[in-house]
Amino acid sequence: MGSIRFDKVDKVFGPASGGVKALDDINLEIGDKEFVAIVGPSGCGKTTCLRMVAGFEPPSAGIVSVNGKAVTEPGPDRAVVFQQFALFPWKSVRENIELGLRNKNLPKAERDGLVAGALRLMNLESHADAFPHQLSGGMQQRVAIARAYVLDPEVLLMDEPFGALDAQTRVVMQEELVRLARVNPRTVLFITHAVEEAVYLADRVAVMTRRPGRIKEVLDIRSVRQAESWDRHERIEDVMDLESFVHLRTQIWKSLREEKGAHGV
Template sequence: MGSIRFEGVGKVFGNARTGFKALDDVSLAIGEKEFVAIVGPSGCGKTTCLRMVAGFEGVSAGKVLVNDRPVVRPGADRAVVFQQFALFPWKTVRQNIEFGLRNKRIGKDQRDHLVAGSLKLMSLESHGDAYPHQLSGGMQQRVAIARAYVLDPDVLLMDEPFGALDAQTRVVMQEELVRLARVNPRTVLFITHAVEEAVYLADRVAIMSRRPGTIKEIIDVKTVRLAERWDGHERIEDVMDLESFVHLRTRIWKSLREEKAEIGH
């Protein structure tokens, strides 16, 4: 399982009548093992949508459902990867990854087995005893992703997870996430400001309007990718040269520019 649904979702921060209206009538369905990226102008409510699915924020109107059940609190069926790595600096890589397993009271033998598999999945086998400060930013984010995956969540929520990385490391991590999605797929809701990143990673890209945010348009990337035989094995710099990639990127940028132009008026 791993479906996500927004049904007419609204969000007001503060007083219902005079407060800050962040979202208005957001509706979006994400299927099992589908990768959906959300892009939109700054302040449009992208992260608020993710926090609602995570159970960190409640709705003011409508419903957010995971596996057809309304979200009322955080749960083990969802894991979150943030822009900041949020690792415990006093714990080793292995200890960081197993933290959630300890909280679930999983026995040591099973913990060791699961952590070993997660280290291998993220190519971290030789770094299990290292501390976060001994790792590069990209390696730290690998640990954060491993910590999420080891819990075997139905849904992976990623809030600009590569936003704090340098350009070269960001590309490496994008390619790594594509590889990971092939070998161990999950339902993914991915928040980003980077249009190229959204097109490269996602099956569909949801474009949000300016505040109060709503879903303005949904672009089907997967169908184009299959038609072009772009199967995810290509490096991102090769994909970016494809005519289909350029067309999708231009279409999304045009839609975003329309929102920014409206803000200017």
Template sequence: MPIEFDTVQKVFGKPPSQVIALDGLSLTVNDGEFMCILGPSGCGKSTLLFMASGLEKPTCGIVRNDGKTVTGPGADRGMLFQQFALFPWRSARRNIEFGLEIRGISAEERWNRARKWLDIMGLAPFANAYPHQLSGGMQQRIAIARLLVNEPEVLLMDEPFASLDAQTRTALGEELVRVWQQDQRTVLFVTHSIDEAIMLADRLVVMTRRPGRIKADMPIRLARPRDSASDEFNHLRKTITDLIRHEVHGIPEEANP
């Protein structure tokens, strides 16, 4: 499903202390596209996700999902946060089954679907383990499985790997891409990591500092799996680093050497 942000503005608070998080931003995430969003802290990246999910409403403008105005959360969109947000009293299996249970899916069908994702995520031996018995990377695999088992058409991800070590972060990124390639769901992924964005995305958007607007919108045409040591990767890294550095430090574009 495509996601469309049509001239959206988001204002928090009231004068004189109001904050304009986003201002006149227009962006379309195409059906089946894996888009990563980068930008300085506070530029409105997460606000975009919350508006796409229906958890926040734009002050002005319209957010559409599959051509329909987003008015609230829906089963067609799933969101994953940086915090694992697992239920500590539920096993891995029962955490994955939670959304299905809420929807009234039978116990047998819940287990069949959960088992599929436990296998995909390499967690089958830990189906009955509790979150405190698992590593951070394994807990986030459960969170991803809990999201995907409900088969949302759109995946909204807010820095889901930020709290993990570099090796685990890379492994989960590769796993996410592998799963995405199987069914090509629409993904909107917020990150602060330039390398992570280049590694994951087939389209990358850089936002300005607050109030957030679109500074750059570029396709990433590197073949998969991607090599972070390649000349093409390094060239993209430098280009994007410069774009963000200009925003963080307020360097005018013409000052770029």
């Protein structure tokens, strides 16, 4: 199981009185193997939410839990994929993927088998012995995702994972993530500024207010997708032409524009 829950979560940076309140009364549940994207204005606390699930940041109030257990530190049940690929340049693709397994002190034969499976999963077999500088940005992010998946986490936390890629590569990686979610599903919390990306990828999209961030609304994308048979579409350009996709995208943009207008930005 890989459920996530935010229960009345606040986050204040600095002293309790006079500090900066980043999050206010966050309440959100993410079910096992559900893909939830969070969008919102810059500085609203999206990444802070993810970091609390990862165990990198404690809440100032309330509880963040995974599988019903309060998160107090990082753990093997959660893996993080960042916008920057964070690969070791002196290690090959194979060695970068294997690194987390070495930290778990697994036998070499078991590590080799798991790495081989991750290479197949991300279509990286022909690049196993290449070094990061020899790879495109998209290929480097494939390695980062493979490194997360090889640890077999219940929860995958993705913080703007495609934000550093060019537009065409970003689309390819979005489609790749859809494929990956089908063949090897995980609970995913996905942070993005891109509304179209959120609608295309997620089962639900949570829209946040400006700081202090609150959950303004949560849109159920999965029910619309099922009703409109999006699953038969494998390419994002086919999905983007659907009337239901356009409606959801417009609804989210309108919600975000209201936040800007309310603050004179």
